[in-house]
Amino acid sequence: MSKTTLGLIAAGSAAAGASITALIFSSRSSTPITTPASTIPAPAPLTSGFPAPQPVLTPVPQPLPSTTLPLAPVNPPGVLKYGLTPAISDTSITPSHLAAYNRMTRNPHWVAEHFTPQSLSLNNASRRNSVFYEDAAIPPMFRAKLSDYFRSGYDRGHQVPAADAKWSQDAMDSTFVLSNMCPQVGDGFNRDYWAHFEDFCRNLTKSYPSVRVVTGPLYLPKQYPDGKWRVSYEVIGNPPNVAVPTHFYKVIYGEESLHNPTCKVALGAFVLPNTEIPNSKSLRDFEVPLEAVERASGLIFADKLPIERRKKLCSDINCEIMVREFDRVKQQRTALNAGQIAPAQIAQESRRW
Missing domain, CATH: 3.40.570.10 (Extracellular Endonuclease, subunit A)
Structure with missing residues (x-):
């Protein structure tokens, strides 16, 4: 692993x-992602006096003029007039x-x-x-x-x-x-x-x-x-x-x-x-x-x-990291001598360490 x-x-x-x-x-791939170039083939070279076949170009649909677009029947941003605070x-x-x-x-x-x-x-x-x-x-x-x-x-x-x-x-x-x-x-x-x-x-x-x-x-x-x-x-x-x-x-x-x-x-x-x-x-x-x-x-x-x-x-x-276990033990012994904790509690803590 x-x-x-x-x-x-x-x-x-x-x-x-x-x-x-x-x-x-998961690491990102180090291979760059590329966008394919145009798929329209290049003209073939001329051979034996015969012209090379030309590619068939498919017309690209053009957007309609803005004057012909239908008027949108909705207005989602209209809710902002009531107030909508984004996450801050x-x-x-x-x-x-x-x-x-x-x-x-x-x-x-x-x-x-x-x-x-x-x-x-x-x-x-x-x-x-x-x-x-x-x-x-x-x-x-x-x-x-x-x-x-x-x-x-x-x-x-x-x-x-x-x-x-x-x-x-x-x-x-x-x-x-x-x-x-x-x-x-x-x-x-x-x-x-x-x-x-x-x-x-x-x-x-x-x-x-x-x-x-x-x-x-x-x-x-x-x-x-x-x-x-x-x-x-x-x-x-x-x-x-x-x-x-x-x-x-x-x-x-x-x-x-x-x-x-x-x-x-x-x-x-x-x-x-x-x-x-x-x-x-x-x-x-x-x-x-x-x-x-x-x-x-x-x-x-x-x-x-x-x-x-x-x-x-x-x-x-x-x-x-540097673990100062002796500091913890010293603190526990001081507390024990002061009667603040029981010996059994120290034994339990020591096992956990």
Whole structure:
């Protein structure tokens, strides 16, 4: 089985992996599609004094003059006089990120962030001073609400992490807006593998002086026992209106220079299922072609970046997450000594790790 086929298969999520194989892992043909030329044959050369047979040309019907067209008895655009607002992606610019919001799913379409070694070295903010809040720029009927997440069983999952915006309290606070959130599985994903992945992105500043990341949700189909493919996802809230993504993607741009507009850029694309993922899983298993994310998201990435300036991220650096299990064990032991958790709970957590 090819690497691209294996790309998103996480432990315990075989169906999700199969869906990705069918939906986004098929590569576009590299053979250009051409339009056939005219089928009218060219005249044959003259032979032995006999003229070559000439092709029979079929007359091409000409359109009737506009004066002879019948007057249309209907006027579909007439409905616009009553008002018909098309689907809107509410775009927002905050101190920490640029984003587009999906009113139907109550999740972001995408969020884009930028960080550098300097921005990450600053420590002028604390999560303890930040609170989750609703996005007042989104109309109330389309807005994700704090109550939608209450007892939902899902985390309010940052798409732009708070840890990427420690350079100011305002920047960190802006990451807590609900339009930057998606429902994410907590244990084993948002608080574990996904957090390690976010840390991997920050560590890229050791190799690149400028890093940009676009993150967003996906809603991918899976194959059912009857052989058909269907998109199925949970919806939370009261009334149920916030979609729970089946997967998440990150597209990473590692820029070799912060100021040179013609520098090379290392590109990497990853798709992870919204489910518990063992920390032993290789990040390379979730690497996908950039085209795969484009097919699944409907977005086009880096189309203005010339091919000669592109590099493959995972050919340039080691695409593996670093899991600090000893930190988790130390935290659990501290909680045990404080009487906050029972020894059996530590044993259970250790088996899960």
